[in-house]
Amino acid sequence: MTDKVTPKRKPKKVAKRGSVKKVSAVKKAKNKARANKTSFGRKLWSVTWKLAVIALVVVAAYGIYLDQIIARKFEGQKWHLPAQVFSRSMALYPDAAVSHSQLMAELKLLGYRKVANPRQVGEFSASKTKIDLWRRPFLHPQGDQAEQRVMITFDSNGVSSVARHNDRRQLAVFHLEPVLLDRIITGNGEDRLFVDTDKMPAAIIDALILVEDRSFYQHHGVNPFAIVRAAMVNISAGRTVQGGSTLTQQLAKNFFLSSERSIIRKLREALMAIIIDFRYEKDEILEAYLNEVYMGQNKARGVHGMGLASQFYFGRPIGELTLPQQAFLVAVIKGPSYYNPWRYPERAQKRRDLVLRLLMEAGNLNVAQYEAAVESPLGLRKSDKPVHQKLPAFFAVVKHELASRYGDALLQQSGIKVYTTLDPMAQEAAEKAVKQTLTQLGKKDPSLQVGMVLTDKYSAGIAAMVGDKVPSYHGFNRAVEIRRPIGSLIKPFVYATALDQTNQYTLATPLKDVPITLKNGQGKTWSPQNFDKKFRGQVPLLTAFKKSMNVPTVNLGMAIGVDSVATTLDRAGWKDTIPEYPSMLLGAVNGSPLMVAQVFQTIADNGRYRHLHSVTTVLNANNQPLAAASPKGSQAISAASNYLVKYAMTQVVESGTAKRLGQAFPHVTLAGKTGTSNDSRDSWFAGFDERNVAAVWVGKDDNGKTSLYGSSGAMAVYQNFLNHRPPLSLRMAPVDGIVQGYFERDSGVAKEAGCNNIIALPALRESYQPAVNCGEPLPWWKKLMGG
Structure with missing residues (x-):
């Protein structure tokens, strides 16, 4: 019997007491660490979500704050639009006193293009006696005027007929658009001309989106892909070569932020762009951008918006720009200074051609159109042609009249339109005449100065004004502010008073030309002399007038009464003190060119007094006229007696003290009167043709002697004016009586x-x-x- 073998068992390791304790400690440490880690995570999570909530609340609150700012801007007044100041609107009608050459000059000033056959608005053709014109639509004080094509015919007296082109119907009156003289800047120096999006050429909008923001209609204010793409390109290039901002971001920056380069500013810009995109339609955002974008610098004025940029670069409305010109406006947005076309024409043209290529690649142009466009020049306005008129003397009068008739706060309103009486062609001719004549006279006496006022005799409006020999000078306005003795310019009112006394005086009545001595209340005597120190016994009234004889004038004035002459002058519009002394009969009355123009306007206007004005109408931002009081006119001198004075003034030019003027314009009937104060300190001239009344003073600011007479100083300025603006002959049809x-x-x-x-x-x-x-x-x- 086999004995069972029992396998040996490995003896159990008996842990030492110390090592058991160690294992237990490790476990406890691990558990504690695990517990600590869990606790830290829970705490971190707790802090994180709380901070996130706080941040979300802060961002939300900040977003609400920004939303309110944006809403106020977009739903209120986006911009303070400067007051636009316009010239008079040229009226054409049968028998209008406008010649063929004058209308041609007006059309050139307005930027119309002469062509063989007009095919669109802004074009005209011309023959010797006709002008075929396709007028632009415009806002007239009497309402909107639609585009219209007309045929204007001329004869020796001016306009003979104005007929519509399509049916040859004769028009009673036809207006050209007024010239935009300037915009009165009262705010931050920004200048703009607002244009609705639907009036912008489609090519500008297409090019803008292609160049600046291709996904404009897909993104929600910010384009993350564009930002990443721009960052990669810039990193690769090692410099900033591409931007990732959308049009909405650019608008947010332009409207609300500075140009500071910082993360905070960019985040704020992005948040505002998202809010803007959420609140407003894309087309509204686009319209705001097109009118806000910075386009260049016109001296101290920033040029903002496409509408004003069109005038600034090309001198014409944006709707009439060619395709290459439209492409340039989009091209220059990237850097108005860098792509300044007058300073860097090649650089500017290369950038324009890039925009054209993008339009072709997008299918907006075919190859033939592209090739024709890039071959065209930039087509800029001449750099010496100002975008706005420098009219310091006239604008000072306009501002004063606006304040007195409409109140001091008028110019603080946004978008008002002021229609004035200024005739740009008359102003240009006046400035040329002043510069040239004073330069010539200044060769002998550089200290000479000048003041000049022209009126429109039909409207009683101030047509032109120059207050200094340097017409653009902002300072003392001699056309309005001087007070100097007017000399013989008072004589027409002495003779008008006499001729108005029926059955006593005619142009042929003999007047005494004999020595006379007068004594005042203090016992001082005064013995007036003729210019040549001679006495002729007696002379016909007309001869005394046209030769500007002093002694016969004093004798006549004393006979009819100094007070009567003062009354006539007052009724004619002299709104200042008139000293009722005998010396007043020879011009011892202080006045300015504007005051002289007022009373001679009355003579030119058949004896009817109408207060001279510079403003015709003011429209508010909704194009509604603002109410204002206007002084009433009156018949200051009977029309029949006034006619005799006008006739006598034509004889002054024909054969009297202003005959040199008549010789310069032998086939034109002009009326005039020269004037010289004592010691030749002041040279005066007042006169008129069928269209304009002129008053000119030449003298010194220190009231020194000039060695000039009325005919050699002030009349020379007027004669030069007529050289630049050919006169229209006076129509001397006799009046009733x-x-x-x-x-x-x-x-x-x-x-x-x-x-x-x-x-x-x-x-x-x-x-x-x-x-x-x-x-x-x-x-x-x-x-x-x-x-």
């Missing part, structure tokens, strides 16, 4: 036609009582028939 009279040359006695030694002169019907058979009075029945 005027008849053709015949007077004996020596005695001034009324005679019939056919008598010996007579002169034909216009006369008041009541004052003209000729003799029969050159000696006997007319029978009563012939008197009733007016002679």
Whole structure:
């Protein structure tokens, strides 16, 4: 029997007491670590989600804050639009005093293009007697004017007819759009011309999206892919060559942020872009961008928006730009200074051509159109042609009138439109005349200065104004602010007062030309002298007037009364103190060119006083006219007597003290009056043609002697003005109450036609009582028939 073998068992290891304790400690440590780790994780998670909530609340609160800022901007007034100041709107109608050459010059100023056959708005063609014009649409103070094509014909007197092109219908009146003279900047120096998106050329919008933000209509304000792509390109290039901002981000930056480069600013920009995209339609965002984007710098003014940029770079409305010009506007956004086309034309053209290429690659242009576009020049306006007019003297008057008629706060309103009376062609001619004449006169005396005012005799509006020999000078406005003795310019009002006294004076009435001594209340005596220090015994009234003789004028003035002359001058519009002393009869009355223009406007306007003005209409942001009081006019001098004064003024030009002016324009009827103060300190001239009344002063600011007379100083400025703006002959059709009279040359006695030694002169019907058979009075029945 085999004994069972029992396998040996490994003896159990008996742990030492110390090692058991060690194992237990490790387990405890592990458990503790595990517990600590769990506790830390829980704490970290607790802190993290709490911080996240706080951050979310902060971001949400900040987003709400930004949302309020954005809403105020977008739903309120996005911009303070500067007040736009316009010139007068040229009116064309049958018999209008506008010549063919003057309309051509106006169209050139407005940026119309001369072509063989007009095919679109902004174009015209011309022959010697006709102009075929396709006028732009524009906002007129009387309402919107649609685009219209017309045929304008001319004769020697001006416009003879205006007819619609499509049906040849004659128009009673046709207006050209006014010239935008300037915008009055009252805020932060930003200048813009707002244009609705639907009036933007489609190519500009297409090019903008292609170049600046291709996914504009897909993203939600921020494009992460574009940001990553731009970052990679910039890292690869080692510099910033590409941006990742969307149009919405750019708008947010332009509207609300600075150009600071920082993470905080970029995050804020992104958040605002998201809010803008969430709140507003894409088209509204696009319109805001197109009118906000910075496009260049016009001296101290920032050029913002496509509308103003079109005028700034090309001098014409954005709707009339060519495709290459539209592409340039998009091209220059990247860097208006870097791509300044006047300083860096090659750089600017290369950038423009890139935009054109992108349009071609996107299918917006075919190859032929692209090749034609890149071959075209930039087509910029001339750099010496200003975008806005420098009219310091005129604008000073406009601002004063706006404040007095509409209130001081008017110019703080956004989007107002001010329509003025300024005639841009008259202003240009006046400035040229002043510069050239004062340069010539200044060779002998550099300290000479000038003030000049022109009015439109039909509207009583200020057509042009120059206040300094440097017309752009901002400072003392001599056209308005000087007060100098007007000399012989007062004489027309002395003679008007006399001629208005029926049955006493005619143009042929003899006046005493003998020495006269007058004494004032203080016992001082005054003995006026003629210019040549001679006395002729007596002279006809017309001769005394046209030769500007002092002694006969004083004798006449004393006979009719100094107070009567002062009354006539006051009624004609002289709104300042008139000293009622005998010396006043020879011009011891202080005035300015504007004051002189006012009273001579009355003579030019058939004796009717109308207050001179510079503003015709003001429209608010909604294009509604603002109410304002306007002074009423009155008949200051009877039309018949005034006609005789006008006739006498034409004789001044024909054969009197202003005959040099008549010789310069031999086939044109002009009216004028020269004036010189004592010691030749002030040289004056006032006159008019069929369209404009002019008042000119030449003198020194220190009231020193000039050695100039009215004919050699101020009249020279006016003559030069007419060289640049050819005059229209006065239409001297007799008014009611005027008849053709015949007077004996020596005695001034009324005679019939056919008598010996007579002169034909216009006369008041009541004052003209000729003799029969050159000696006997007319029978009563012939008197009733007016002679």
